[in-house]
Amino acid sequence: MQSLTDNSAHAHSPQAQPPVVAGFVWDNATRPSLVTFDLMISYLNTDLDLVAPRDLTPLASVLESRGVFPLSVQEDGNGEWYATLEIECDLEGHNREPDVTIRVMLDAIEALDGEVKDLWTACTKREFNIGYDCGDEPWAFNNSLANRTLDRIARVGASLRITLYPPDRTQGATESSQPKPHS
Numbered sequence: 001m002q003s004l005t006d007n008s009a010h011a012h013s014p015q016a017q018p019p020v021v022a023g024f025v026w027d028n029a030t031r032p033s034l035v036t037f038d039l040m041i042s043y044l045n046t047d048l049d050l051v052a053p054r055d056l057t058p059l060a061s062v063l064e065s066r067g068v069f070p071l072s073v074q075e076d077g078n079g080e081w082y083a084t085l086e087i088e089c090d091l092e093g094h095n096r097e098p099d100v101t102i103r104v105m106l107d108a109i110e111a112l113d114g115e116v117k118d119l120w121t122a123c124t125k126r127e128f129n130i131g132y133d134c135g136d137e138p139w140a141f142n143n144s145l146a147n148r149t150l151d152r153i154a155r156v157g158a159s160l161r162i163t164l165y166p167p168d169r170t171q172g173a174t175e176s177s178q179p180k181p182h183s
Helices: 057-065 098-110 114-122 147-155
Strands: 020-027 031-038 042-052 068-075 081-087 125-133 159-165
Touching: 042 057, 042 098, 057 068, 057 081, 057 114, 068 098, 081 098, 098 125, 098 147, 147 159
Parallel strands: 125 159
Antiparallel strands: 020 031, 042 081, 042 125, 068 081
């Protein structure tokens, strides 16, 4: 096994392996075992988050028919409706860059008409939320949004949010045991 501090295998290799962080877990709560975690920065997806004083179900249905699928549509008990939608992640190329994902959603939004367009306009929140898993590699990571996409976002009255999720050092471990809770 390579030393935890020896990164020479990763330094200049054309097919560098993902970085590894190590930790200990306890088998049967008594014996520590070394586990490793891959911590790559990656784009996850883009959610479309909506809030409105009216039922968002009709809008979610129309968007679903155009390839933007509801993850949830619910009323909070105080008359506010919340919806979170996204495109299907396995569509070729759509889950690799936020610009492509957002353009697919914008195509569906810009085609709205009649009562569902009025419902879109009634939303008090129309937000594209771009999500990323964080990690230690690569050294530099970036995605971009084209000025045309940013213009389209503004024209439909939406905003943009970026969410960074910290590394989950328990997920992706090379052993199936879970870390022992601290007492």
